[in-house]
Amino acid sequence: MDIDPHIFTGQRVIGILGGGQLGQMMLQAGASLNLAFHVLDPSAQAPSRHLCTKFVQGDFNHEGQVVKFGQACDILTVEIEHVSLEALNKLASMGKEVHPSPQVLATIADKGLQKQFYEKHGFPTAPFRLVDGREPLYSHQEWLPAVQKLRKGGYDGKGVVVLKGLQDVDRAFDAPCVLENLVDIQKELSFVVARSKTGQIAAYPPAELVFDPRYNLVDYLVSPARIEPVLAEMGTEMAMEIANKLDLVGLLAVEMFLDTQGDLLVNEMAPRPHNSGHHTIEGNVTSQFEQHLRAILGLPLGSTQARGHSVMFNLIAGEGAEGPAIYQGMQEVLAIAGTHTHLYGKALAKPGRKMGHVTVVDEKLETALEKAIHLKNILIVRA
Numbered sequence: 001m002d003i004d005p006h007i008f009t010g011q012r013v014i015g016i017l018g019g020g021q022l023g024q025m026m027l028q029a030g031a032s033l034n035l036a037f038h039v040l041d042p043s044a045q046a047p048s049r050h051l052c053t054k055f056v057q058g059d060f061n062h063e064g065q066v067v068k069f070g071q072a073c074d075i076l077t078v079e080i081e082h083v084s085l086e087a088l089n090k091l092a093s094m095g096k097e098v099h100p101s102p103q104v105l106a107t108i109a110d111k112g113l114q115k116q117f118y119e120k121h122g123f124p125t126a127p128f129r130l131v132d133g134r135e136p137l138y139s140h141q142e143w144l145p146a147v148q149k150l151r152k153g154g155y156d157g158k159g160v161v162v163l164k165g166l167q168d169v170d171r172a173f174d175a176p177c178v179l180e181n182l183v184d185i186q187k188e189l190s191f192v193v194a195r196s197k198t199g200q201i202a203a204y205p206p207a208e209l210v211f212d213p214r215y216n217l218v219d220y221l222v223s224p225a226r227i228e229p230v231l232a233e234m235g236t237e238m239a240m241e242i243a244n245k246l247d248l249v250g251l252l253a254v255e256m257f258l259d260t261q262g263d264l265l266v267n268e269m270a271p272r273p274h275n276s277g278h279h280t281i282e283g284n285v286t287s288q289f290e291q292h293l294r295a296i297l298g299l300p301l302g303s304t305q306a307r308g309h310s311v312m313f314n315l316i317a318g319e320g321a322e323g324p325a326i327y328q329g330m331q332e333v334l335a336i337a338g339t340h341t342h343l344y345g346k347a348l349a350k351p352g353r354k355m356g357h358v359t360v361v362d363e364k365l366e367t368a369l370e371k372a373i374h375l376k377n378i379l380i381v382r383a
């Protein structure tokens with residue numbers, strides 16, 4: 001396939017629905033290739049606002065606003081999956097390129113449809129039932145204990161609750177949900193793959209996620225993951241197969257559980273750059289953000305090879321940090337070699353809000369871990 005030369009002269013506009021940190025880092029990657037971007041986000045303070053050719057303040061869930069925004073673009077992509085699919089379908093029928101496709105977004109934006117997709121194609125996943133609210137839980141007593149997940153709109157652990165038994169029904173969501181067996185988790189893993197519109201596919205070495213139980217956010221991530229090569233290979237093949245079955249164009253992050261039996265189970269996926277791929281900016285030859293752009297533009301995919309061991313942690317606003325953000329410890333952090341700090345430019349801190357991330361890359365995993373743990377203690381977001 002020939003590459004459209006106008007991509008590199010800023011004459012083709014890439015529209016991004018969502019202007020948060022994922023959009024911001026996509027724009028940073030695109031700047032090196034002289035790509036032109038429009039961004040749509042409801043917040044006038046969105047992290048992406050300064051880096052795009054044109055920023056439009058508006059609602060990415062509003063059909064009319066998304067259609068109007070998209071008409072001025074040539075290619076549309078997303079940094080969030082909860083967007084107006086009606087609008088994207090309309091834009092696709094007007095001849096705009098939409099990657100990932102509205103069909104892929106529809107499947108992924110609904111955890112119930114995601115689970116049915118895994119089941120239909122034989123990808124291992126925790127057994128589940130679809131339940132329409134709180135009342136029907138009483139007729140699914142034999143399924144408890146279980147994890148209840150909102151089918152739509154959940155993120156970062158919001159929209160997930162563990163129900164030990166009927167005594168917990170009062171705490172349950174009263175909305176369409178997935179009721180899923182509890183998995184005895186040994187490790188949580190993420191497999192990021194890219195599939196280009198030419199069909200070329202590339203996979204990053206897996207990442208291992210360690211969670212902060214207070215906020216249900218990733219505490220830190222290690223890549224390549226500390227797992228047997230055969231498991232890494234199995235998970236990678238599964239993630240690539242999922243991307244093929246979806247006919248996905250762009251990046252796909254597939255989160256999996258390694259259970260205590262040593263089996264891999266698919267948990268969920270995201271059709272875009274993902275928190276679990278931030279370390280690729282410095283830790284791999286091609287960053288996930290550049291790779292996503294390469295994939296949706298039909299450019300050759302870049303090497304996914306690791307440059308060493310990466311440890312990445314999110315910079316999360318602490319308890320009581322409510323208001324204009326202050327980053328404490330930057331002087332010391334910036335003086336430590338091999339550390340890469342990314343601040344997302346969010347004007348206001350809120351306890352539990354992701355304000356940035358730090359990646360440490362080193363030849364030795366122990367050194368990277370030591371530095372990261374030290375940095376986590378000295379770099380504090382307060383208000």
Ligand code: ADP
Pocket residue numbers: 126147149154155156157158159160180181182183184185188211216255267268
């Ligand atoms: P989100 O979309 O909010 O990230 P997830 O489905 O990834 O939601 O769930 C959040 C976290 O809850 C997971 O990272 C995992 O730690 C835990 N979890 C999810 N499903 C299960 C399960 N079936 N068994 C045990 N823990 C689970």
